[in-house]
Amino acid sequence: MRRRPESDGAARSAVGRGGRQGARTHHLRWRDRLAAAADQHREVAVQSLRRMRADPLQSLATMLVIAIALALPVTLYLAVDSFQRLAGSLDTGDRMTLYLALDTSGGDIEGVRHRLVGHPAVAAVTYVSPEQGLEEFKRRSGFGAVLDLLEENPLPPVMMVDLRGSPAPDTLEALAAEMAGWDAVVDVELDAQWLARARAIAQLGRQLALALGAALAVGVLLIVGNTIRLAVENRREEILVLKLVGGTDAFVRRPFLYAGLWYGLGGGVLAWLMVAGGRWWLQHPLERLATLYQAQWTVAPVDGLLLLALVGGGGGLGTLGARFAAGRQMRNIDP
Amino acid sequence: MIRFEQVYKRYGGGHEALAGVSFELVAGEFAFLTGHSGAGKSSLLRLILLLERATQGQVLINGRSLSRLHRSQVPHYRRNLGVVLQSHHLLLDRSVYDNVALPLLVSGYRPRAIGRRVRAALDKVGLLERGADNPLQLSSGEQQRVGIARAVVHTPRILLADEPTGNLDPELSAEIMALFSAFSDIGVTVLVATHDVGLVGAMGKRQLCLNSGRLVGDHRHAPAA
Numbered sequence: 001m002r003r004r005p006e007s008d009g010a011a012r013s014a015v016g017r018g019g020r021q022g023a024r025t026h027h028l029r030w031r032d033r034l035a036a037a038a039d040q041h042r043e044v045a046v047q048s049l050r051r052m053r054a055d056p057l058q059s060l061a062t063m064l065v066i067a068i069a070l071a072l073p074v075t076l077y078l079a080v081d082s083f084q085r086l087a088g089s090l091d092t093g094d095r096m097t098l099y100l101a102l103d104t105s106g107g108d109i110e111g112v113r114h115r116l117v118g119h120p121a122v123a124a125v126t127y128v129s130p131e132q133g134l135e136e137f138k139r140r141s142g143f144g145a146v147l148d149l150l151e152e153n154p155l156p157p158v159m160m161v162d163l164r165g166s167p168a169p170d171t172l173e174a175l176a177a178e179m180a181g182w183d184a185v186v187d188v189e190l191d192a193q194w195l196a197r198a199r200a201i202a203q204l205g206r207q208l209a210l211a212l213g214a215a216l217a218v219g220v221l222l223i224v225g226n227t228i229r230l231a232v233e234n235r236r237e238e239i240l241v242l243k244l245v246g247g248t249d250a251f252v253r254r255p256f257l258y259a260g261l262w263y264g265l266g267g268g269v270l271a272w273l274m275v276a277g278g279r280w281w282l283q284h285p286l287e288r289l290a291t292l293y294q295a296q297w298t299v300a301p302v303d304g305l306l307l308l309a310l311v312g313g314g315g316g317l318g319t320l321g322a323r324f325a326a327g328r329q330m331r332n333i334d335p
Numbered sequence: 336m337i338r339f340e341q342v343y344k345r346y347g348g349g350h351e352a353l354a355g356v357s358f359e360l361v362a363g364e365f366a367f368l369t370g371h372s373g374a375g376k377s378s379l380l381r382l383i384l385l386l387e388r389a390t391q392g393q394v395l396i397n398g399r400s401l402s403r404l405h406r407s408q409v410p411h412y413r414r415n416l417g418v419v420l421q422s423h424h425l426l427l428d429r430s431v432y433d434n435v436a437l438p439l440l441v442s443g444y445r446p447r448a449i450g451r452r453v454r455a456a457l458d459k460v461g462l463l464e465r466g467a468d469n470p471l472q473l474s475s476g477e478q479q480r481v482g483i484a485r486a487v488v489h490t491p492r493i494l495l496a497d498e499p500t501g502n503l504d505p506e507l508s509a510e511i512m513a514l515f516s517a518f519s520d521i522g523v524t525v526l527v528a529t530h531d532v533g534l535v536g537a538m539g540k541r542q543l544c545l546n547s548g549r550l551v552g553d554h555r556h557a558p559a560a
Contacts, residue, residue: 032445033443035445036443036444036445037443039445039446040440040443097442135415202512237424237426238426238428240424241412241424241437242437242441244384244413244415244418244424245413245414245418245437245441245485245489246410246411246412246414246416246438246442247410247437247441248407248410248411248441248442249407249410250411251441334386
């Protein structure tokens with residue numbers, strides 16, 4: 001196409017390069033074949049779309065079912081992810097309490113305090129002596145008179161430690177274990193139990209989302225498979241003729257694979273719209289929840305990456321479902 | 336080009352469609368396959384088309400045994416054949432042009448090359464002006480000719496026809512047979528299954544006669560004077 005035979009110079013140089021003509025021809029042929037294949041794919045893709053447009057209600061219904069199947073596990077996953085973000089952002093983890101032995105001397109107490117202040121993870125340290133602790137307890141509990149009866153103060157010296165930033169739960173536990181090993185330190189308490197529970201729940205939710213996702217992925221395969229099976233049945237005559245004139249299985253299958261791809265892509269986009277719509281609908285309650293917890297909290301984003309994942313997953317599942325159904329069905333159609 | 340060596344075809348239930356059939360057609364030869372319905376004509380054609388495989392014996396096409404052809408090679412093999420069936424098998428959701436283009440489409444031709452060949456094939460059967468029509472707008476004779484155009488558009492080496500004139504009047508039948516004859520003149524091997532005895536006699540071509548799956552006659556009619 002690029003050659004201009006009317007140009008004399010071009011013709012002469014083509015003759016001059018006669019030795020390379022064979023290779024050139026072969027190259028062109030290969031490119032021609034590739035171009036023909038690309039043409040064909042494009043045409044088949046467009047035709048499949050047109051066929052779907054011919055029955056828009058049926059096509060939309062199929063896409064909606066796929067969309068719901070994709071949106072459900074994704075929603076659950078996003079909810080779990082958001083819950084985990086909430087758990088991570090709550091102001092509980094970055095504070096610990098060190099309990100010292102009852103008989104710790106003033107020097108040792110000062111030693112622990114010194115060590116804490118010098119620790120890179122520590123922002124501030126407050127020392128609460130047993131006497132201060134008892135005073136506080138009397139004031140808060142209202143057992144003042146009863147506590148006066150005690151001969152000895154049962155409370156240990158306590159260090160309240162504020163940590164720098166918001167360390168991850170793992171770092172926090174490692175830190176607590178480190179300090180629990182210090183001299184005079186009897187126990188380190190952090191609100192790790194709550195964190196552990198939250199983590200376990202999140203893990204459960206995540207696994208549930210995964211299982212639901214797997215089950216519904218099979219569902220998508222079956223939905224697309226069934227739609228494609230009907231389409232194959234409706235075009236039996238065409239398949240028959242194509243096979244008779246030498247159409248390969250791949251050629252005969254191709255329009256159906258594209259149909260499956262379109263269903264899947266459409267379903268993916270619709271699923272994203274559903275999730276984004278749900279996110280928008282829940283915007284205010286979620287914000288209120290965040291304020292109540294006084295948390296710097298953002299819900300897991302419904303963004304372009306998620307759209308890409310949904311469209312990719314939908315397209316892949318659609319094509320796969322079509323491949324299974326068309327392959328199986330086509331073996332039954334022989335001229 | 337087409338060679339049968341002691342070919343047997345048995346179906347489940349013990350029905351023997353072909354029994355010890357042997358013959359050979361050379362390149363460019365034109366032959367009729369005759370016999371009553373159920374004599375095995377269609378079975379024989381189906382073996383050549385590889386819609387079925389012989390139970391016993393060899394079918395050789397261009398010196399190559401079909402029994403050695405793998406399933407994945409069958410489509411490529413079929414591109415060497417042109418087929419005309421009694422029911423024309425035209426697709427009614429597309430134009431005459433697109434119907435004729437199908438064999439080229441499956442072989443991966445570019446649209447430009449397709450256009451040239453389709454027009455040539457339609458011209459050959461006298462339907463060049465009807466390309467844009469739907470097959471339903473055509474008479475049954477014209478539909479059959481579209482089927483023939485589709486069978487020859489890719490210039491096959493072998494042309495098979497199963498009762499191609501089954502529901503056509505004698506005049507149209509003769510016209511179509513003349514078309515087939517013209518193809519054999521340019522080197523295409525043509526095998527036409529028919530029970531239209533009058534037509535066969537008039538053409539003066541080789542005639543293979545089947546009866547209950549056996550080849551009972553292989554002779555040449557003298558052309559009608």
